[in-house]
Amino acid sequence: MVNTGELRDLHSRVYPGSAPRVAVRAPGRVNLIGEHTDYNDGYVLPIAMSQALYVTASPSADGQISVHSTAFGETVDFPADHPGSPSDPAWANYVRGVAVMLIRRGIPLKPCRLAIHSDVPLGAGVSSSAALEVGTALALLAMNERRIEAIPLALLARQAEHEYAHSPCGIMDQFICVLGKTRHALMLDCRSQTYEQIPLPFENTTLVIMNTQVKHAIGSSQYPVRQKQCHEGLAILQRSDPRLIALRDADMDMLLQHRSRMDEVVFRRCRHVITEIARVPQAAEAMKTGDAVTFGRLMFDSHASLKDDYEVSCAELDALVDIARQVPGVYGARMTGGGFGGCVIALVKSDAEQSLRTAVKDKYDMRFEKPAMVYTTTASEGATVVPL
Numbered sequence: 001m002v003n004t005g006e007l008r009d010l011h012s013r014v015y016p017g018s019a020p021r022v023a024v025r026a027p028g029r030v031n032l033i034g035e036h037t038d039y040n041d042g043y044v045l046p047i048a049m050s051q052a053l054y055v056t057a058s059p060s061a062d063g064q065i066s067v068h069s070t071a072f073g074e075t076v077d078f079p080a081d082h083p084g085s086p087s088d089p090a091w092a093n094y095v096r097g098v099a100v101m102l103i104r105r106g107i108p109l110k111p112c113r114l115a116i117h118s119d120v121p122l123g124a125g126v127s128s129s130a131a132l133e134v135g136t137a138l139a140l141l142a143m144n145e146r147r148i149e150a151i152p153l154a155l156l157a158r159q160a161e162h163e164y165a166h167s168p169c170g171i172m173d174q175f176i177c178v179l180g181k182t183r184h185a186l187m188l189d190c191r192s193q194t195y196e197q198i199p200l201p202f203e204n205t206t207l208v209i210m211n212t213q214v215k216h217a218i219g220s221s222q223y224p225v226r227q228k229q230c231h232e233g234l235a236i237l238q239r240s241d242p243r244l245i246a247l248r249d250a251d252m253d254m255l256l257q258h259r260s261r262m263d264e265v266v267f268r269r270c271r272h273v274i275t276e277i278a279r280v281p282q283a284a285e286a287m288k289t290g291d292a293v294t295f296g297r298l299m300f301d302s303h304a305s306l307k308d309d310y311e312v313s314c315a316e317l318d319a320l321v322d323i324a325r326q327v328p329g330v331y332g333a334r335m336t337g338g339g340f341g342g343c344v345i346a347l348v349k350s351d352a353e354q355s356l357r358t359a360v361k362d363k364y365d366m367r368f369e370k371p372a373m374v375y376t377t378t379a380s381e382g383a384t385v386v387p388l
């Protein structure tokens with residue numbers, strides 16, 4: 001957590017002589033279970049992390065919106081009344097896109113200076129992009145004395161990602177970023193966009209994040225391939241039941257009946273989606289009854305399904321999950337986010353955290369080029385303006 005003094009200092013260092021009028025905290029997120037289900041109309045179960053991205057803002061008089069990112073060490077300007085189309089550098093397009101969406105909604109923007117500082121790792125599957133979009137949107141709204149309700153805000157941020165980052169993401173990242181609640185997870189139905197905030201009841205447990213610090217390039221090309229395979233499987237199921245709208249509407253019996261008509265790979269992709277969607281309400285139930293053992297088992301099952309059926313894991317993620325499995329006191333572990341690198345999330349007995357850290361150091365850091373970064377997180381509040 002960055003404190004407000006640090007935020008003020010940072011802003012004045014980036015923009016000498018200018019003090020921030022607004023500061024916003026927008027959290028990253030960890031999806032506890034329900035991976036690659038969102039674009040199949042399924043369920044997800046994320047938390048907003050204690051790690052967050054911060055946006056500070058001060059007014060300016062030069063007609064521009066200036067944005068500085070400490071992660072990239074550069075400042076980008078665009079006209080406040082005409083932010084323009086996506087261009088280089090790519091990171092600033094998330095900010096530009098949000099500005100365009102606000103103007104499109106009839107909110108004219110005054111010129112201002114934004115500084116972005118974040119402790120959400122970039123591109124690690126914990127959604128730094130949604131934190132950047134939502135954080136920017138809240139900062140610009142506050143600077144222009146306007147408000148947008150939580151859900152329209154999340155949808156606006158997602159639209160910016162679709163149009164300005166060309167990433168056809170589902171609704172999870174932006175929803176949890178605005179709807180996160182301390183000590184709660186969010187069970188989100190990606191079809192109806194309805195949700196339930198479920199208290200995290202597991203006594204004496206810790207959520208441990210293990211970041212592989214790798215992102216295999218193949219990942220970005222595989223996302224549309226997986227979407228296409230899901231559509232292909234769905235189309236085969238729809239031949240016997242045209243009422244099916246998404247894989248969400250199918251079950252394993254139905255899939256098995258059509259197995260012979262399906263390519264083996266498409267079958268396995270569908271099996272992941274169908275079983276993973278079914279695991280989310282089971283995990284939510286385990287959460288409600290405080291059953292960490294069942295919750296953990298579902299996490300391991302989810303990982304196996306992502307690895308074997310959906311094939312979006314990688315050697316680094318699998319190694320971390322296997323190491324975690326062997327540590328007494330670890331309830332469950334799985335890759336989180338899109339895959340091909342990024343993070344593993346584990347639910348562990350608090351007094352087993354140190355053994356897990358030691359095991360990762362001994363068995364993982366020796367074997368792979370980059371050490372895993374291990375840290376803990378807690379379910380935190382969604383994005384808000386913070387008092388300066």
Ligand code: ADP
Binds near residue numbers: 053070118122125130
């Ligand atoms: P994820 O959302 O899982 O972190 P994405 O690829 O969706 O991964 O988004 C990461 C991108 O978001 C970065 O490459 C960068 O363009 C942008 N971004 C995230 N955090 C920051 C930041 N602090 N400063 C500037 N850009 C950022």
Ligand code: MG
Binds near residue numbers: 129130173
């Ligand atoms: Mg993202």
